Structure formats: structure tokens, C-alpha cells
Amino acid sequence: xxxxxxxxxxxxxxxxARLKAELSARNQALPEIEKTPCKVLDPRIxxxxxxxxxxxxxxxxxRGSWYRRSGQAGKYLVGSAFRLEGFPGGTVITETNxxxxxxxxxxxxxxxxxxxxxQSEKPVDWENVESSEIMELFKDxxxxxxxxxxxxxxxxxxxxxxxxxxxxxxxxxxxxxxxANHANFMDxxxxxxxxxxxxxxxxxxxxxxxxxxxxxxxxxxxxxFKTKLVVPCLGAAIYGIMRIxxxxxxxxx
Numbered sequence: 001x002x003x004x005x006x007x008x009x010x011x012x013x014x015x016x017a018r019l020k021a022e023l024s025a026r027n028q029a030l031p032e033i034e035k036t037p038c039k040v041l042d043p044r045i046x047x048x049x050x051x052x053x054x055x056x057x058x059x060x061x062x063r064g065s066w067y068r069r070s071g072q073a074g075k076y077l078v079g080s081a082f083r084l085e086g087f088p089g090g091t092v093i094t095e096t097n098x099x100x101x102x103x104x105x106x107x108x109x110x111x112x113x114x115x116x117x118x119q120s121e122k123p124v125d126w127e128n129v130e131s132s133e134i135m136e137l138f139k140d141x142x143x144x145x146x147x148x149x150x151x152x153x154x155x156x157x158x159x160x161x162x163x164x165x166x167x168x169x170x171x172x173x174x175x176x177x178x179x180a181n182h183a184n185f186m187d188x189x190x191x192x193x194x195x196x197x198x199x200x201x202x203x204x205x206x207x208x209x210x211x212x213x214x215x216x217x218x219x220x221x222x223x224x225f226k227t228k229l230v231v232p233c234l235g236a237a238i239y240g241i242m243r244i245x246x247x248x249x250x251x252x253x
Contacts, residue, residue, distance in 0.1 A: 004242065006041055007080045007253070008218050009090040010072040016049065019084065023047070032076075036060060037067075038214050038233075040079030041093070041240030047080040059235070062130075063212040065123030066182070070220040077218050083253070090253040091219050098229050098247040104190060104203050109180035111189075112203070118183035127179075129171070177204050178211035185215075185222030192229075201229035207237055207244035217250055227251045 011019060020030050030047060033039045035057045037050035052074050055064030067073060078084070083092075104112065112118070181203050184190050188200035200222060204210055213233040215221040222228050228250040232242040242248065 004095040006093040007083050009078040009087050010075040016076045036239050038235045038240045049076045049078040065125035066215040066220050069123040091250050094249050096247050096249045100201050112180040112183040115183050115187040117187035177209040199227045202231040
């Protein structure tokens with residue numbers, strides 16, 4: 001059993017005030033994260049909360065569209081090392097040894113994106129990717145040094161692409177998987193079953209091909225399923241200190 005354990009909650013202002021009062025009575029603070037919401041997934045932080053505006057900042061601005069379209073929009077998302085008794089809903093996240101029985105190829109990923117559920121519910125902002133973001137991601141991808149990125153770059157070399165054009169083509173390759181991954185949690189085609197329960201899983205076991213996993217960790221996407229199996233994205237790995245290329249179980253409390 002992994003040592004990683006994190007509880008998440010979506011609280012309105014009244015519930016947040018009550019939580020702060022309870023923590024204060026125990027001489028414990030509730031730090032507010034105003035940027036990079038996935039910081040509240042960091043197991044080194046006993047408890048913290050991401051403010052609603054944190055989803056509109058920096059690199060989270062586009063990805064935060066999943067938060068803004070969800071039923072949790074406007075709420076404070078809390079990450080805690082311990083369970084909060086008396087507070088509604090939430091998820092518990094633990095690391096697993098899950099290995100997906102099957103992962104989709106490119107054509108199957110494109111089919112996932114054509115799901116009517118995904119097409120009707122995806123946020124408009126999600127696909128509005130700015131050139132500056134692509135260049136920043138391109139730098140991050142190159143620095144990771146995994147086998148997939150050099151392989152993609154090698155495929156692009158004969159095309160003679162450079163700069164933003166090269167980065168854009170690479171991003172499009174990865175963005176297909178990003179979109180298909182969310183689609184699979186909204187309208188699952190890749191899942192396992194346990195005791196009659198359908199459990200969707202991330203359609204890539206590589207962190208570099210996953211984006212905004214926070215949408216699944218905080219139950220913003222796939223809320224119709226009691227359990228999900230989710231691979232962390234770069235943000236969850238960097239700021240949430242979650243192990244890359246590893247499935248984590250997300251279960252409703």
C-alpha cells in the first residue's frame with residue numbers, strides 16, 4: 001500500500017469559515033493557494049485550499065476551464081492529509097499498482113474525442129491554446145528526457161520544422177491524448193469492472209501525455225463514477241509531488 005494519501009473537498013464560503021474555525025481551535029492554519037491549485041495535492045502540506053481565482057491564473061487559466069464549467073465552480077478546493085469529519089462530499093486519493101489492460105491507439109483516441117458527451121460538455125476555453133503556452137510546454141517536454149518526446153521530435157525532423165511551428169505540431173500530437181483522456185472519464189470506453197462497478201482509467205500511463213489531472217482528482221470530471229484510476233499530469237507531479245507514470249485511485253468519500 002502506498003504512503004500517498006490525500007483527501008479533497010469542495011467547500012463554499014460558509015463551510016470554509018467553519019473549517020477555519022475548527023482548525024484554529026486546534027492551533028492549525030489553513031493556507032490559501034492563490035496560484036497552481038494542484039499544490040493542495042502535496043502530501044507535505046497538512047491541509048491547504050485553492051481559491052476560486054487560482055483557477056484563472058497563469059498556466060491554469062485554460063486548464064481551469066474544467067473547474068469553471070463544473071458544479072464546484074466558485075468553491076474552495078481543499079486538500080488534506082486527514083479526513084474532515086462533518087464536511088460534505090470529497091474524494092480520497094491513494095497510489096495503486098494498477099496496470100491498464102489496454103490503452104487506445106491514435107485512431108481510437110480520435111474516436112473518444114468524437115463522443116457526444118465530450119463534445120457537448122467540454123469547456124470552450126479548453127481548446128483555446130495560446131502560442132506562448134505551447135512554447136513553455138515544449139521547453140518542459142524537452143527537459144523531461146523521456147523516450148516518447150525524442151521519438152516525436154525524430155518524426156518531425158524530416159519536415160524541417162522549427163520554432164513555434166515545430167512546437168505546435170508536437171503539442172497537437174499530445175493534445176489529442178489530453179482531450180481523449182478527459183473524454184474517457186466522461187463517456188468511458190476504457191475501464192475495468194469491480195463488483196459490477198465501472199471504473200474508468202487514464203488512457204495513457206505517461207505523465208507527459210496527461211493534462212489537468214486535477215479535473216479527475218477533484219471530481220470535476222467523471223463525477224458520475226464512484227472510482228477512477230488517474231495518472232498525474234506534470235502539474236500534479238511538480239506541485240503535488242505525485243509519482244509520475246503511476247495510477248492513483250480516486251474514490252468518492
